[in-house]
Amino acid sequence: xxxxxxxxxxxxxxxxxxxxxxxxxxxxxxxxxxxxxxxxxxxxxxxxxxxxxxxxxxxxxxxxxxxxxxxxxxxxxxxxxxxxxxxxxxxxxxxxxxxxxxxxxxxxxxxxxxxxxxxxxxxxxxxxxxxxxxxxxxxxxxxxxxxxxxxxxxxxxxxxxxxxxxxxxxxxxxxxxxxxxxxxxxxxxxxxxxxxxxxxxxxxxxxxxxxxxxxxxxxxxxxxxxxxxxxxxxxxxxxxxxxxxxxxxxxxxxxxxxxxxxxxxxxxxxxxxxxxxxxxxxxxxxxxxxxxxxxxxx
Ligand code: CP
Ligand code: NVA
Numbered sequence: 001x002x003x004x005x006x007x008x009x010x011x012x013x014x015x016x017x018x019x020x021x022x023x024x025x026x027x028x029x030x031x032x033x034x035x036x037x038x039x040x041x042x043x044x045x046x047x048x049x050x051x052x053x054x055x056x057x058x059x060x061x062x063x064x065x066x067x068x069x070x071x072x073x074x075x076x077x078x079x080x081x082x083x084x085x086x087x088x089x090x091x092x093x094x095x096x097x098x099x100x101x102x103x104x105x106x107x108x109x110x111x112x113x114x115x116x117x118x119x120x121x122x123x124x125x126x127x128x129x130x131x132x133x134x135x136x137x138x139x140x141x142x143x144x145x146x147x148x149x150x151x152x153x154x155x156x157x158x159x160x161x162x163x164x165x166x167x168x169x170x171x172x173x174x175x176x177x178x179x180x181x182x183x184x185x186x187x188x189x190x191x192x193x194x195x196x197x198x199x200x201x202x203x204x205x206x207x208x209x210x211x212x213x214x215x216x217x218x219x220x221x222x223x224x225x226x227x228x229x230x231x232x233x234x235x236x237x238x239x240x241x242x243x244x245x246x247x248x249x250x251x252x253x254x255x256x257x258x259x260x261x262x263x264x265x266x267x268x269x270x271x272x273x274x275x276x277x278x279x280x281x282x283x284x285x286x287x288x289x290x291x292x293x294x295x296x297x298x
Contacts, residue, residue, distance in 0.1 A: 001294050002107040004100075004116045006124045006161035011192060013293065014131065014165045020297050021132055021282075021289025025058050028288070031295040032061025035091030039117070042068030042097050043220045047256065047283045048117050048125065052094060055288040059295075061091060073102050083109035092291060098221050113294040118154060120221060126255045127158030128286035131166060133279040134211050137251055141166040143194070147209035147246070149173045149202045150236045150263050151229075152180045155215045155255050160184060164191035172198040173205025175232050202236050209246045213253045214238050214263045230262070238264040243273060251275045 002008055009017060020028065037056045041049060049065060056063040071086075073079050079102055086093055087110040094114070095103055100121035107114040116124055131141070138144055146168045148156045156172070160180065163170050170193050172180050179198050180188075188196045199205055206212050217233040218226045243252060252264070252273045260266040269276060 002114045003124055003290055003294050004103050004107055004114065005122050006127050006158050006165070007191075008124075009293070011165040014128070014162055016298065017128055017286065017289045017293045018132055018135065019289070020292045021128070021285040023289075025288070028059060028292050028297060030060025031292055031297060032056060032059040032091050035061045036089055037061050037063050037092045037094065037291075038066060038086050038090045039063055040066045040068060040071055040093070040095040041117070042073070042095070043118070045096060045117070047280050048096060048287075051283040051287045052117065052125075054284055055291055058288055059291055064090070068097070073097065079105040080109045082106070083114075084111075087111040092295065115290065115294065120219075121154055122158045122161075123154045123255070124158045124161075125283065125287055125290060126155050127162040128290055129279060129282040130159050130213070130253060130255070131162045132282045132286050133253065133275055134251075135166075136278070136282075137275065138210060141168040143167070143169070144210040145169040145171060145208060145247070146211045146213065147171045147173065147205045148213050149205055149238050149242075150214045150233060151178050151217050151219070153215060153219050156180070156213075157184060159213060160188050160193075160196075161191065164188040164193040164196075167192055167194065169194055170196045171205040171209060172196075173202035173236070174198070174200070175236065176200055178232065202238075203242055203245060206238075206242050207245045209250060211251050211253055212238060212243060212246055215255055216257070216259055217263055233263070237262065238268055240265060240267050240271070243268055253279050256280055
């Protein structure tokens with residue numbers, strides 16, 4: 001199976017990945033024993049590259065980091081030729097791409113599982129680490145409220161999907177034109193979220209929330225829109241005063257890299273409610289769990 005989106009897992013698959021993520025490494029066996037894993041990056045990465053490389057080793061495999069331009073999806077050769085060739089070398093292919101379509105075409109052609117390590121559409125590995133972190137904090141997400149403030153982006157979509165499967169209420173506080181589309185809101189309800197609310201008022205999204213998430217206002221590939229975006233998102237900084245309206249046990253989360261003074265105040269991201277380092281460290285555990293699962297682990 002492939003992991004292009006959280007929806008590839010379904011609710012039972014998400015629970016299985018989270019269970020595998022917390023299992024002692026020795027109990028996972030060595031599903032990649034003697035095999036390679038291609039990790040192709042069209043964009044920079046710290047957490048995803050490091051956690052995936054280490055997780056591959058923990059599962060007995062050998063990671064082969066490759067820069068996007070070395071394979072040149074549809075530039076040096078067609079995505080389909082790359083998938084057919086690379087899946088003969090490796091037990092698993094993973095890619096971070098600009099266009100989501102590229103991971104879809106890789107998966108359609110590859111003879112081994114394909115994992116999306118972030119596209120313009122989604123970031124499922126991040127969503128899994130976010131869920132793991134919130135479950136460590138709250139035990140269960142059923143009936144909890146998860147708020148997203150700022151830009152409804154790839155990270156927000158995967159977070160929405162995983163929260164919906166785990167039964168959380170979801171609230172978005174995003175500016176007009178940068179908020180969750182109606183069909184995503186409907187999907188989250190259909191997937192199990194008891195309520196999904198969307199407002200242009202970030203404070204309305206945060207009131208009483210148990211986890212407050214945000215991300216950069218300028219994702220990789222949107223650098224040309226930076227000035228425009230900074231103006232649009234100016235009122236969407238997660239502040240201490242905003243956090244004081246959240247639940248008394250609320251936590252702040254951010255997938256990183258973060259820009260202090262823009263999407264979040266330094267006193268919030270570096271303060272007592274912040275779980276960003278635990279969240280980043282969970283990328284390793286959830287990467288291991290996700291790979292073990294797509295390789296057939298139960
Ligand atoms: N959160 C995340 O995916 O970080 P990197 O871009 O550093 O991999
Ligand atoms: N939304 C960000 C996430 C980075 C991990 C981006 O796509 O650049």
